[in-house]
Amino acid sequence: MHAELLAVGSELTSGQTPNTNVTYLARRLQELGIACLRQIALPDASAIIVEELRQALRRSPLVIVTGGLGPTVDDLTLEAIATATNRPLLLHPPVARRIRAFYHAHHRRLAQRALRQASVPSGAAALPNPLGTAPGLWLRLGTTVLVALPGVPREMRAILDGSVLPRLRRLQRTRPIVSRTIRTIGWVELQIQAALKQILIPPSVEIGLYPHLLMVDARFTVRGRPRRVAVRLLDRLEGALRRRLGHAVYGIDEQTLEGVIGQLLARRHATLAIAESCTGGLVADLITNVPGSSRYFLLGVIAYHNRMKEELLGVSPRLVARHGAVSEPVARAMAEGVRRGAKADYGLAITGIAGPTGGTVKKPVGLVDIGLSDGRRTLTRRCHFVGDRSAVKAQAAQAALDWLRRSLLRRHVTR
Amino acid sequence: MHAELLAVGSELTSGQTPNTNVTYLARRLQELGIACLRQIALPDASAIIVEELRQALRRSPLVIVTGGLGPTVDDLTLEAIATATNRPLLLHPPVARRIRAFYHAHHRRLAQRALRQASVPSGAAALPNPLGTAPGLWLRLGTTVLVALPGVPREMRAILDGSVLPRLRRLQRTRPIVSRTIRTIGWVELQIQAALKQILIPPSVEIGLYPHLLMVDARFTVRGRPRRVAVRLLDRLEGALRRRLGHAVYGIDEQTLEGVIGQLLARRHATLAIAESCTGGLVADLITNVPGSSRYFLLGVIAYHNRMKEELLGVSPRLVARHGAVSEPVARAMAEGVRRGAKADYGLAITGIAGPTGGTVKKPVGLVDIGLSDGRRTLTRRCHFVGDRSAVKAQAAQAALDWLRRSLLRRHVTR
Numbered sequence: 001m002h003a004e005l006l007a008v009g010s011e012l013t014s015g016q017t018p019n020t021n022v023t024y025l026a027r028r029l030q031e032l033g034i035a036c037l038r039q040i041a042l043p044d045a046s047a048i049i050v051e052e053l054r055q056a057l058r059r060s061p062l063v064i065v066t067g068g069l070g071p072t073v074d075d076l077t078l079e080a081i082a083t084a085t086n087r088p089l090l091l092h093p094p095v096a097r098r099i100r101a102f103y104h105a106h107h108r109r110l111a112q113r114a115l116r117q118a119s120v121p122s123g124a125a126a127l128p129n130p131l132g133t134a135p136g137l138w139l140r141l142g143t144t145v146l147v148a149l150p151g152v153p154r155e156m157r158a159i160l161d162g163s164v165l166p167r168l169r170r171l172q173r174t175r176p177i178v179s180r181t182i183r184t185i186g187w188v189e190l191q192i193q194a195a196l197k198q199i200l201i202p203p204s205v206e207i208g209l210y211p212h213l214l215m216v217d218a219r220f221t222v223r224g225r226p227r228r229v230a231v232r233l234l235d236r237l238e239g240a241l242r243r244r245l246g247h248a249v250y251g252i253d254e255q256t257l258e259g260v261i262g263q264l265l266a267r268r269h270a271t272l273a274i275a276e277s278c279t280g281g282l283v284a285d286l287i288t289n290v291p292g293s294s295r296y297f298l299l300g301v302i303a304y305h306n307r308m309k310e311e312l313l314g315v316s317p318r319l320v321a322r323h324g325a326v327s328e329p330v331a332r333a334m335a336e337g338v339r340r341g342a343k344a345d346y347g348l349a350i351t352g353i354a355g356p357t358g359g360t361v362k363k364p365v366g367l368v369d370i371g372l373s374d375g376r377r378t379l380t381r382r383c384h385f386v387g388d389r390s391a392v393k394a395q396a397a398q399a400a401l402d403w404l405r406r407s408l409l410r411r412h413v414t415r
Numbered sequence: 416m417h418a419e420l421l422a423v424g425s426e427l428t429s430g431q432t433p434n435t436n437v438t439y440l441a442r443r444l445q446e447l448g449i450a451c452l453r454q455i456a457l458p459d460a461s462a463i464i465v466e467e468l469r470q471a472l473r474r475s476p477l478v479i480v481t482g483g484l485g486p487t488v489d490d491l492t493l494e495a496i497a498t499a500t501n502r503p504l505l506l507h508p509p510v511a512r513r514i515r516a517f518y519h520a521h522h523r524r525l526a527q528r529a530l531r532q533a534s535v536p537s538g539a540a541a542l543p544n545p546l547g548t549a550p551g552l553w554l555r556l557g558t559t560v561l562v563a564l565p566g567v568p569r570e571m572r573a574i575l576d577g578s579v580l581p582r583l584r585r586l587q588r589t590r591p592i593v594s595r596t597i598r599t600i601g602w603v604e605l606q607i608q609a610a611l612k613q614i615l616i617p618p619s620v621e622i623g624l625y626p627h628l629l630m631v632d633a634r635f636t637v638r639g640r641p642r643r644v645a646v647r648l649l650d651r652l653e654g655a656l657r658r659r660l661g662h663a664v665y666g667i668d669e670q671t672l673e674g675v676i677g678q679l680l681a682r683r684h685a686t687l688a689i690a691e692s693c694t695g696g697l698v699a700d701l702i703t704n705v706p707g708s709s710r711y712f713l714l715g716v717i718a719y720h721n722r723m724k725e726e727l728l729g730v731s732p733r734l735v736a737r738h739g740a741v742s743e744p745v746a747r748a749m750a751e752g753v754r755r756g757a758k759a760d761y762g763l764a765i766t767g768i769a770g771p772t773g774g775t776v777k778k779p780v781g782l783v784d785i786g787l788s789d790g791r792r793t794l795t796r797r798c799h800f801v802g803d804r805s806a807v808k809a810q811a812a813q814a815a816l817d818w819l820r821r822s823l824l825r826r827h828v829t830r
Contacts, residue, residue: 011625013451015441016596016634019434022456026430036428037463039456041437044623048452072608074623114605131801152626154802181431190529193487208459208489210426211567219431274717280703281696284717288695291771291804293719299727300717302689302699308714308757312727342723356706386546387569389706 001171003029004038004060008049008068008077009151012041021066021149021156028160032168033177034062035223044074046083053084057144062168067151069134071114077148082121085141089119092135095126099133127163131155136163145171178230179221182241183255184248185214185402192216195244201237213391214398215257247406257401258286264408265296265346272404273299273342275313275334277325278352278368280304283397299342303334313337326351328369328380335371336378346407347373350400352383354392368396372403374413381415416586417450419475421467423483423492424566425458436481436564436571443575447583448592449477450638459489461498468499472559477583482566484549486529492563497536500556504534507550510541514548542578546570551578560586593645594636597656598670599663600629600817607631610659616652628806629813630672662821672816673701679823680711680761687819688714688757690728690749692740693767693783695719698812714757718749728752741766743784743795750786751793761822762788765815767798769807783811787818789828796830 005025011017019041026036037060042048049068056063068077082089096118103114117134120126127136129150136159137148147164149156184192189211196207196218206221220237222230242249251260265272274284274297284300287293303309306325310317315333323329331349339347352368359365366385371378381403385395407413420440426432434456441451452475457463464483471478483492497504511533518529532549535541542551544565551574552563562579564571599607604626611622611633621636635652637645657664666675680687689699689712699715702708718724721740725732730748738744746764754762767783774780781800786793796818800810822828 009625010621010623010636011632011634013441013454014445014594015438015443015451016632017625017627018438019454023430023433026428028430030429035458036430037458037460038467039428039434041454043450043452044621045452052453071605072624074621154806179429190486206425206459206489208425209487210424210432212432217426217431219426221425276696276715279700280708280712281691281699281715281717284696285694285700285808288717288719288769289805289808293695294773297695298720299723300691300696300715300719301727302696302703302715302717304703304709304715305713305757312714312716312756341727342720354703358709390704391569393704 001033001061002035002037003062003064004040004056005036006052006056006063006065007039007041007151008044008065009041010043010074012067013043020153021151024153024157025064025066025160028165030177030179032165034168035177044068044076046076046080049076049080050084053080057084057141057146061143062145062147064147064149066149066156069117069148069150071116071133075116078116078119078121081137081139081146081148085121085139085146087121087123090122092118092120092126095120095135098128098135102133127159129155129159130162131158138164138167177221177223178225178227178234179219180234180238181217181219181253182238182249183251184216184218184245185250185257185398186248187216187245189216192218192245195241198244199237199240202233205233205237213395214402247409250402250405257398257405259290261287261401261405261408262290262293262296264405266292268408268411270345270408271296271298271342272346272348273338273344275301275303275338275347275349277303277309277334277350278354279350279393279397279400280354282393283348283350283400286397286401298344299338301338301341309334313341324363326353326363326367326369328371328382331369331371331380332373332378335373339373339375345374346404348400348404350396352392352396354389356389366392368392368399370396370400370403372407372413374407377413379413379415416448416476417452418444418477418479419471420451420454421471421478421480422454422456422566423459423464423480424456425489427456427482428458435568436566439568439572440479440481440575443580445592445594447580449583450592459483459491461491461495464491464495465499468495472499472556472561476558477560477562479562479564481564481571484532484563484565486531486548490531493531493534493536496552496554496561496563500536500554500561502536502538505537507533507535507541510535510550513550517548542574544570544574545577546573553579553582592636592638593640593642593649594634595649595653596632596634596668597653597664598666599631599633599660600665600672600813601663602631602660604631607633607660610656613659614652614655617648620648620652628810629817662824665817665820672813672820674705676702676816676820676823677705677708677711679820681707683823683826685760685823686711686713686757687761687763688753688759690716690718690753690762690764692718692724692749692765693769694765694808694812694815697808698763698765698815701812701816713759714753716753716756724749728756739778741768741778741782741784743786743797746784746786746795747788747793750788754788754790760789761819763815763819765811767807767811769804771804781807783807783814785811785815785818787822787828789822792828794828794830
């Protein structure tokens with residue numbers, strides 16, 4: 001089975017809001033073996049929504065539309081569905097009761113507009129929304145299913161996970177699409193491509209390469225084979241690629257660099273402290289996005305002002321005066337200082353010039369020094385990144401975390 | 416003029432990679448007054464790409480396709496353009512020379528595949544790519560323009576900004592679309608809607624409301640009026656909305672909460688230090704995303720371990736033992752401690768339970784205590800947020816930053 005996703009909202013087509021709903025939807029559908037062949041974002045304009053709905057319903061056995069179900073005047077999706085499917089909107093009394101109860105529970109006066117959300121196209125089932133007032137809709141049209149979900153991401157997800165996916169699982173009788181993503185850092189796209197060429201890959205396997213700053217994801221997809229056969233094939237391909245790329249492979253599928261580091265630290269009962277300057281908290285933010293990170297992450301110090309580097313991390317003022325705040329000696333002293341201060345097993349430090357200002361001829365924007373200390377020794381490395389402030393921050397964070405990961409794999413700080 | 420965007424890549428339709436290119440493209444086009452009527456993401460599948468290209472070229476005077484221009488086997492866009500427009504691919508000698516030189520400069524051996532990128536559809540202009548090998552394409556087909564850009568975001572942006580936008584500016588002769596976004600925090604969507612109802616808004620003005628956690632953006636759009644007239648109308652609407660919402664309006668258009676705080680701190684020559692626990696560096700990361708933040712941001716301490724709260728922030732162990740790490744007294748002590756330690760004018764502290772574990776009946780996941788100190792006094796507030804780990808972190812950061820902003824507007828710490 002394949003699907004099309006329609007996301008309604010001028011905030012999407014104008015570029016004001018990133019379209020996170022389709023990313024989430026596509027991923028969940030993929031897990032069910034439902035390939036998503038088109039994702040279309042549309043403005044709040046009735047004629048276009050109706051036209052695209054009609055086309056999508058002609059083409060695809062499953063159409064999911066998000067957004068435009070709310071109570072406000074620019075919410076046009078319900079009317080568009082009614083027009084495109086030629087079904088009248090009927091008041092749905094249980095939904096109306098739910099909306100009244102919701103307003104009552106939240107001590108708000110019921111706006112008349114809010115009851116707009118209680119209309120559903122004739123024949124549609126209303127899917128309960130545990131987090132808001134607009135219900136989801138499930139409408140069978142012959143062999144086609146049309147699903148409508150609110151655009152607020154957490155409501156969309158709640159209805160999808162609670163009501164839509166269980167129904168789709170029952171509906172889904174096709175063979176699955178099985179895929180695996182091998183996540184790498186440190187090699188460029190064409191190097192990965194060259195490594196893939198050395199592996200015997202059956203023509204039925206689709207390959208995609210997806211670079212993101214210092215990282216490249218390589219994805220293998222197998223279609224129309226029984227799951228067990230596909231998984232065995234993917235195991236073989238993953239093994240072959242890992243043998244060629246070694247520690248450049250940091251994980252698979254949904255694994256993140258920070259998640260893998262968390263597993264390594266937890267398994268070794270080791271603790272971590274981080275001293276950041278140019279990354280400004282980004283490295284600690286990533287580390288603490290991992291549930292359970294409080295077991296191994298003790299302390300982050302964002303020593304943005306040089307005085308803080310001296311007072312909190314014990315970096316000697318003479319060192320800063322002599323080499324500058326962005327220098328390998330200062331990165332070393334920061335790593336040692338934060339490790340010592342937190343009594344942690346590992347100390348990681350990042351100092352650099354994120355830009356757009358602050359660069360010089362000798363120390364341009366993008367220059368970053370990283371220090372890593374494990375108590376036995378402290379090493380530093382110097383990197384040059386290209387890009388704007390956020391790209392420099394992100395690359396510096398990736399490089400620092402990757403170095404920590406590789407050192408954890410070898411159990412002590414190494415190049 | 417209006418446009419359609421086609422983004423090619425199975426990493427997009429499978430939900431593996433968020434589609435950031437279309438967001439950026441739509442925003443830049445919007446600035447030129449070019450409305451984006453459809454954004455379509457497609458998998459790496461020739462037939463679908465060709466079909467959608469043909470439809471888009473029939474419908475829209477400007478079609479921009481991103482992705483699939485690279486050297487690897489799943490890069491199908493060049494061939495699809497050749498098929499859809501019925502134009503042969505020709506080797507473009509200057510592009511081939513550029514690719515050879517690029518490989519030479521990067522000390523890499525030229526892969527034969529890399530020269531695939533030197534083919535362009537007959538009649539197309541090659542747009543220089545300063546950051547990579549795949550050039551952009553500009554192809555006039557009667558009154559329609561087809562633009563093709565690589566999918567790597569920084570290359571796409573470089574070619575768009577360097578070559579495409581200047582050409583579009585020359586092409587663009589229509590009246591502009593002028594819009595303004597009023598950014599608010601602390602009011603819910605229906606409250607903003609009610610405030611809008613009290614304002615006289617001409618029917619020619621489009622209104623959109625876009626909630627994001629604690630924030631709601633309200634956007635006014637005026638089409639087909641001379642820019643000066645539109646701007647005057649938007650000034651009036653902005654003023655009317657500001658009178659109703661007061662300090663809930665934190666900025667307009669591209670302004671961010673952290674950027675506004677930066678302006679307020681810089682203008683008052685005031686400095687800031689932040690102590691974070693559950694937000695894990697996110698608040699400091701946001702603050703330091705603002706260029707020039709080193710002028711006012713002195714120090715961040717992520718005291719993830721209670722011992723760090725005691726040693727680095729001077730929070731008394733008895734306080735933690737008596738009230739727990741997530742408590743108003745501890746938030747107060749953290750705010751005072753970090754302010755004192757950094758000798759900053761303002762100390763902001765966040766402690767809470769981000770989840771998914773760590774919650775109890777009395778202190779559930781989502782409970783967050785915030786402290787704010789200006790040396791004269793320290794206040795605390797308690798919040799309850801709903802959502803997963805990242806949603807709790809994000810809402811806690813928004814709430815803490817907003818409180819700081821409101822206090823800066825009043826020049827001392829207030830509720």
